Amino acid sequence: MHWLQMQSWSPYVVGAAMGVLSWFTFLLSDKYLSCSTTYARLSGMVERRLRGSVVEQKAFYRKTPLIVDWQFMFVIGIFIGAFLSAFLSDSLHLEMVPELWRQHFGDTPVLRFLVAFAGGVLMGIGSRWADGCTSGHAISGALQLAISSWIAVVFLFASGVIVAQLMY
Template sequence: MEYILQPWPWYVSGPLLAFIMFALIYFGKTFGMSSNLKTFCTIAGAGKKTKFFDFDWKSQKWNLTVVLGAVIGGFIAHFLLSNPIDIDLNPDTIAQLSQLGFENAGKSLLPAELFSWNAVFSLKGLAILSSGGFLVGFGTRYAGGCTSGHAITGLSSLQLPSLIAVIGFFMGGLIMVHLMFPLIFG
């Protein structure tokens, strides 16, 4: 009998995530990936040039384990736990993606039209990465944190600015997928 890998069910992953958030709140810590970028910039010496990066990065060493865990977890998920079966996408979604030029919609999690080295190093790919990176960086700084920080830590501690930021993230995602995506790939 062939064993098919499945994602963890919500009733396992949800309580684990809640436990981690309660522990972080109890110990007075916050979670967010953008704070790690700030820490890396500080380690590299950016604090000598900009006051924003002038802080005691050693107090954030614990948070750097989040980056290490994300890298190791991504490696394990991709190389050990990936399931090479088709993705269960809505047929209408597959048809819309096919109209936009995605040949194997629903056949892989990361479509080659976006995530292959040829796509990344094309003029369009570099423009998308550059503009997207700028917007993500600007938005993260302007919102005072990233999606994971606001959606996980901020909402867990009932912060109204995080709720507003998360609503903005979802609105931006909807605008991108329904308005910008067809313009870029149509």
């Protein structure tokens, strides 16, 4: 079980494992791996708590009901798995401002939070416009040879490289 304590794994092994997981997900449930719908549902659940059942009348939530389903549990599992991985590899620590950010932009946690929040909002909008998130397109869509997913993956990587070059 030494491999569970490693701080980094081979991206090739992890990529292959994710592909096999996708195969089994299709085989056993006829569903594909993705996450962004869960975040949209979660925001709808929060809004429903604040505004009542009127939220369920929105077009998106009529098509995508506010339920806790397998995908919701999958996302919770991602958080639990990330925590366990960091804990078992002895790399778990809280860090408000990562070292690379600190070197380039200073150690202000408020700026880091605002940029992360803005990035999250943009990612959420983008995943709804693209009708899927990175995992939905790059893993599941590419596995199905969907042209739209391959186009999305090209732009995801290209924009990631451009933004990283601009920021760092």
